[in-house]
Amino acid sequence: MFQQFDSRTSPANAAPRLARLRAEMATEGIDAFLVPHSDEQQNEYLPADAERLSWLTGFTGSAGFCIVTGTSAVLFVDGRYTLQARNQCDPASFAFADLVSEGPAKWIGDNASDMRIGYDPWLMTMAQEKSFLAAAGKANARLVATENLVDRIWKDRPQRPSGNASIRDAALAGQDVAGKLAAITDKVLEAGADAVILxxxxxxCWTLNIRGSDIAHIPVALSWALIPLEGKARIFIEGQKLDAATQAHLEAHCEIADPASLAADLRSFAEGRKIMADPALVNTAIRDAVVEGKGEIVERRDP
Structure with a gap:
């Protein structure tokens, strides 16, 4: 069975959408643009506003990647989706490649000679960046951080989800929030850091004993957390997701901030501090905010 989500994408849409994307690429002076199946938090299953790959290509699987150049577009999928991609996507608009054996980074190393390759830093993890930088170096290409060019042309893009968050009782969660925060700060201390970004x-949601409804069938509220050794933790979550009880529950343990302030808050917080971050989960925009704030990233697994 194909993975599906509510979508008005059809193969016939691909050519005009690619043409508009290529026009934006030309405006930015880039030769290729990376379109991953991911959001700012590397969720496997995405909220509708993050389904950029599906909107552009028609492919609705849970793993994929597209590289668009001025004259070609390559869609990478793994073995689960080989037939699905060919059935859902316009073969006149896309070439197809294996996500595992051929991979986007390998393609860049082999095919992107002297190219300027645009990407959205909110969608690329620190670990992915290392792989792409190595491939770009092999091809004498350059990675160029840009705003998301797909978002520019996606005129009817859905709003960011705002599903209600709820409290998960400590008796069901297995531990109260204070105990979880203490365990996490122990890991931060072991890493020689001053804080961790989740x-x-x-x-x-596990740390703060909440659940959410932002992604179908997955009980999470889209959010980030900054947990320092000293001072209150901070959760970055839209206020409209919180009823009075959930807001009071969170305020007992942390400050509440809007996700739109995440990068600016990290810049303000970072100076002189070491911030622990999982390179497989934390994107390069967050890393850059810490560095711009004169802080240092300590790479460790999510505690």
Missing amino acids: SDPASV
Whole structure:
């Protein structure tokens, strides 16, 4: 069975959408643009506003990647989706490649000679960046951080989800919030850091004993958390997701901030501090905010 989500994408849409994307690429002076199946938090299953790959290509699987150049577009999928991709996507608009054996980074190393390759830093993890930088170096290409060019042309893009968050009782969660925060700060101390940024919504919800409804069938609230050794933790979550009880529950343990302020708050917080971050989960935009704030990233697994 094909993985599906509510979508108005059809193969016939691909050519005009690619043409508009290529026009934006030309405006930015880039030769290729990376379109991953991911959001800012590396969720496998995405909210509708993050389904950029599906909107552009028609492919609705849970793993994929597209590289668009001025004259070609390559869609990478793994073995689960080989037939699905060919059935859902316009073969006149896309070439197909294996996500595992051929991979986007390998393609860049082999085919992107002297190219300027645009990407959205909110969608690329620190670990992915290392792989792409190595491939770009092999091809004498350059990675160029840009705003998301797909978002520019996606005129009817859905709103960011705002599902209600709820409290998960400590008796069901297995431990209260204070105990979980203490265990996490112990890991931060062991790493020689001053704070940790949690980018995985499942980790944030587990830590603060909340659940959410932002992604179908997955009980998470899209959010980030900054947990320092000293001072209150901070959760970055839209206020409209919180009823009075959930807001009071969170305020007992942390400050509440809007996700739109995440990068600016990290810049303000970072100076002179070491911030622990999982390179497989934390994107390069967050890393850059810490560095711009004169802080240092300590790479460790999500605690």
